[in-house]
Amino acid sequence: MLLPSPSTSSGDAPVRSTDNDAAAARVSAVKQGYLLDPFAKHLVPRAHLLPLRPPLINIGTYVRTAAIDSLVDQWLELAEKASQTCQIISLGAGSDTRFWRIASGKLSDGLGTYVEVDFPEITTKKAMAIKKSKDLLTTLGDPSHVSLDQGGTALRSTRYHLLPLDLRVDPEDVLKSVLATPQPNGLNLVDPSKPTLLIFECVLAYMAPELSSRLLEWFVKWSQTSPCGILGCIVYEMFGLNDAFGRVMVNNLKERSITLPGAEAYSTIESLPGRFLNTGFTAARALTLKEIRKSYIPRSELDRIAGLEFLDETEELDLVLDHYAISWGLFFVNNEIAVKWGHWGLVDRDDSDINM
Template sequence: MFPPPRAPTGDASIRSTDNDAAVARLSAVQKHYFEDPYIRHFVPRAHLVPHRPPLINIGTYVRSAGIDTLIDQWLSIAGEAGKRCQIISLGAGSDTRFWRIAAGHLTDNLKTYIEVDFPEITTKKAMAIRKSKELMSGLGDAGNVSLAQGGTALHSPRYHLLPTDLRVDPSETLEPLLCSSTNDDDPPLLDPSMPTLLLFECVLAYMPPSSSSRLLEWFVNLIKTNPDGVLGCVVYEMFGLDDAFGRVMINNLSERNITLPGVGAYPTIESLPNRFIHTGFKAARALTLKDIRKNYIASEELERISQLEFLDETEELDLVLAHYAISWGLLLINTDIGAIWGKWGLIKQD
């Protein structure tokens, strides 16, 4: 007999979690929790992938509902302020958000969308984009889409896919990628004068707290160079893993050679906003997925998804959702625009 396959090691283990997320999203789409016609392009042999259990599908739905609401609000408020905005998804993996925004009613409020991840991930994503007519059409004229850096990067007028290691000092990695220009006709990708939204979905938990703090501080300092700068950040991650549930999760991940160096610094839901405040943001909030499901999603929508699959253990669902959170932070350099941007955030449903 052949020996069992060995678990990937090092960064390969972390990169493998992107496939987990993509497959979970595909499963939720196939079960009609939400629509995403683009995710199948990033899952090899998508039609053969088995569905995930209801608990995972519901968790994926709640995660998506919360993050989608915050990002749609950001785009809407930018439009109200007479601005277009830029979104930077760090550790983006197989995320399809750019294409969903590009095909939606808020597309005109988006100026630039930038994705950053390990070069192994961006190479695979660039190849998948180039192979798909649907994804390529979402980027506009194919003549304006180009590969760069040996196929690890991809550029179009609004969408940019960039390779780097987010744990390395951003002054050495992100600064050359985002803030440099090779000629006067090609300005830097990042414009501090635009409302800028950072997105981290299950990324910071895999980084040492010192690295994630340095990363956020770099963006804060960049936005501070503009007197009207606006910076927002959305983080989705697990937390509070010092109980029985958390120990099981950590043990399961360790069997795949995955560790969570960023989790211990923020053990409670109350501690999660501190990540933002300690790095220069002026306001922050965090909610568990359990709370979002019960209080921040419309009752008619909850009724709809309850009909999709039978879930016999709601206690287990609540336990899982209570260990994941969405947090968001906001920095306004000019506080006079607080009346516009201060309303950004999840709103409790009656």
């Protein structure tokens, strides 16, 4: 998730452990046929020995993944239509496999640079897993351009970069030096003139609101340095934890020494777009996973996953999905960009023939 300062490393161990939960859930969803991801097993030790998760978790993992995949794919498609390559920055990436799925898919040509940041403990394990896996390493391109860095906590290649960063430190001190300062080749790691997509999956809930706001504001200001700057952001997180079910979730996490300071400010789905609008984004929207499953997943996919496992907890599933949301924000410098990119977002299946 987030790279801690040295003095708090041990205290952040419970938060780091949530990546293990997410990775195990993804492996389970792949094994059961909900998701197609040949790369997930390479980033999870002894993945073949992990027990399957309950249908409720498998379905939640599927809905989360399908929705984010749709937003990312649309971003890549819009960049391709504009004859541009885009860059993606995944903050708190954990054991995510998105780069490999994009790089080996039909939208690979639309991707320029892909950057992942996380705890150094997590980036170290991921870097070593990449180096040990032929499938992961091959997808990075020329092996001579793949190297470990920063004592093995970082990995760099032609277009994929895995970096340890502390997102809670002032972005001017951390992000600017890594992302917006010339590298040894004379070029910045990322370029504000290219369409840039940020991804936060279960990250901001663990940060104080003022810290996550400062982070988003920095990226908006960075995009403004280009006359054609365009910035998108996807956030997946829990919210609305002030009701009975939410309090149970919070108490369960507290038993694992995990707190959610970033979730307290967002008690309703209507409050989530404010995270973007209050930090300079032009437009924003949010949907619960329950809404996405009901109206944004193609019926053919709903029929397919319904046949994978028997689910006798429909009400509980809806309750869980109603406490998780995907929100997305868009910032653009001028109205000409708005014409091309303004419709980016999830589309109700009844309003479009475009499948997710």
